Amino acid sequence: MATAAAASNAMGSVKPAAAQLPALILIRRVDASFAAALRRRFCVLDFFASGEPLPPLPSFLAAAAANGPRAAVVMGGGVARVDAAFLEAVPSLRCVVTTAAGVDSIDLHECARRGVAVANSGRVYSVDVADHAVGLLIDVLRRITASSRFVRRGLWPLQGDYPLGTKLGGKRIGIIGLGNIGSLIANRLEAFGCVIYYNSRMPKDSVSYRFFSSVHDLAAESDVLVVACALNKETRHIVNKDVLEALGKDGIIINVGRGANVDEPELVKALKEGRIAGAGLDVFENEPEVPAELLSMDNVVLTHHVAVLTSESRSDLRDHTIANLEAFFSGNPLLTPVLPQ
Amino acid sequence: MATAAAASNAMGSVKPAAAQLPALILIRRVDASFAAALRRRFCVLDFFASGEPLPPLPSFLAAAAANGPRAAVVMGGGVARVDAAFLEAVPSLRCVVTTAAGVDSIDLHECARRGVAVANSGRVYSVDVADHAVGLLIDVLRRITASSRFVRRGLWPLQGDYPLGTKLGGKRIGIIGLGNIGSLIANRLEAFGCVIYYNSRMPKDSVSYRFFSSVHDLAAESDVLVVACALNKETRHIVNKDVLEALGKDGIIINVGRGANVDEPELVKALKEGRIAGAGLDVFENEPEVPAELLSMDNVVLTHHVAVLTSESRSDLRDHTIANLEAFFSGNPLLTPVLPQ
Missing domain, CATH: 3.40.50.720 (NAD(P)-binding Rossmann-like Domain)
Structure with missing residues (x-):
């Protein structure tokens, strides 16, 4: 001793x-x-x-x-x-x-x-992460952070035209990982009139949402993909080039899981080339580094791994x-x- | 002819x-x-x-x-x-x-x-305005736009400390005006575990939310005030200095009604002096003018009357x-x- x-x-x-x-x-x-x-x-x-x-x-x-x-x-x-x-x-x-x-x-x-x-x-953290995911999604669809930049730069009195947002209601939300967080996200988005689909290791008996055993098929049928799964060998880059392709040019990615759940360079490329419509990201592959290309995109909302952070x-x-x-x-x-x- | x-x-x-x-x-x-x-x-x-x-x-x-x-x-x-x-x-x-x-x-x-x-x-517009109001509230509580600025300015790798956000669940939401939009906001926030209070001309038989005949009393009992009423003689500056005082230093104002529902100079003063905690504003008294003091505040989310604007x-x-x-x-x-x- x-x-x-x-x-x-x-x-x-x-x-x-x-x-x-x-x-x-x-x-x-x-x-x-x-x-x-x-x-x-x-x-x-x-x-x-x-x-x-x-x-x-x-x-x-x-x-x-x-x-x-x-x-x-x-x-x-x-x-x-x-x-x-x-x-x-x-x-x-x-x-x-x-x-x-x-x-x-x-x-x-x-x-x-x-x-x-x-x-x-x-x-x-589950509730806070779910709330943050919904906040990111509304922000991307309704361009809240983008509009805030527009106002703070003094552009409102000067510029008439501004791109329209997109309605949340009726959107097909594909949730990857229907654990605690994924389920809470689903509950919340149901209240907005969204349609919930999901992918997980196994279908859940407790929910009536449509199950997809393949993330690719989930992406093809969804307007929005929400990444809410754990990171492990199976889920590393679960959102890859093919999945982004299946999601398509009007599709949106929300990531509140881990950065490495998404193939980040492929996501950046898809955003740059307009092959997906937008993203709300709280996590990144090499935190605290964020790919420089994302910093200037108006259709991307970036938070710094704060989904868990409330007092x-x-x-x-x-x-x-x-x-x-x-x-x-x-x-x-x-x-x-x-x-x- | x-x-x-x-x-x-x-x-x-x-x-x-x-x-x-x-x-x-x-x-x-x-x-x-x-x-x-x-x-x-x-x-x-x-x-x-x-x-x-x-x-x-x-x-x-x-x-x-x-x-x-x-x-x-x-x-x-x-x-x-x-x-x-x-x-x-x-x-x-x-x-x-x-x-x-x-x-x-x-x-x-x-x-x-x-x-x-x-x-x-x-x-x-009701659904879109309600969605936007919820988006503004999550954004203010969880500091989404503020975090986005932090990331875009490249501060994440440099600055360790960052103010914590605040949980949405359990918050007492005082809605001013429980019409179409106010009711939709209430439905959505119930899914997040919020407690709904409201003020309107008359109590509504169709809801079980607690009714306040006085906006001042509503503010005193609420963590968040959401302005979702029409603008008329009775509701002009319905959120005034006294109401802001009653809401208190941890209180948040969301306005998706009309700018003139709120006494804007008093709101700006209360924010500057830390007598309320934050605001999410889609409307302003003299659009497209926004009070210059608001443009630099990190606890304020400003959108340019776009709550109604989706394709x-x-x-x-x-x-x-x-x-x-x-x-x-x-x-x-x-x-x-x-x-x-």
């Missing part, structure tokens, strides 16, 4: 008394209320508390391992992939809680092999993450297991 | 054969398909066909009056108010069809006194306007009378 305390003190994050609390690796920047809530319960080995420049992850993990941490809190798509090397560096680890819904930055196979449980953020979801996330950790440390089932204990 | 034909020929809008058709005054720019549909049925006395610079309205009306037009098509808030002088200039007029939902630019009292029927656009509503409007005119000329009841024959 002397070594462990020294290591964590060296990281500037643990008061001596905290050494009595169970050790926890934290690889995510958290706000003050989240940090305080963690420190009340755990001896927090905080990667970001070690000061700038950040240490290399392997040396941080090696030092942290000396505390025998049994759990880690990580973020999705952030600084650290939870892979074989990560797990190897901290052999005491038995639980990883990600603050993301997606687990694409966690090697589930390695976790399973080593008996490491994994929990995600469950439905904490309400932030505090829900804090409570949910701590509830998962407390469940793990008290030997109860995780609230939102991706891999159960 | 020789005089009439000469007058309308002078306006460059009528072929000789068209003189057989009933005469119609048109004071609105229409697209080619709308113009063609009118010309097939009417001898169109087109204010905007007389070439630039436009003639003074009184001289146009005097020349048009010689044709004995019994109907006029006008737009809302446009070049011409249909007032006593207008009606006096064309004494043959018995029907005014506006392509707007609002009739604030028509003196209904004078029309009634002279036996002039008035029809409006009915529900042609679908444009063609619905054409069909609806012609159906009203045909009803009038064949002695049938108007489809959407504001003042019946």
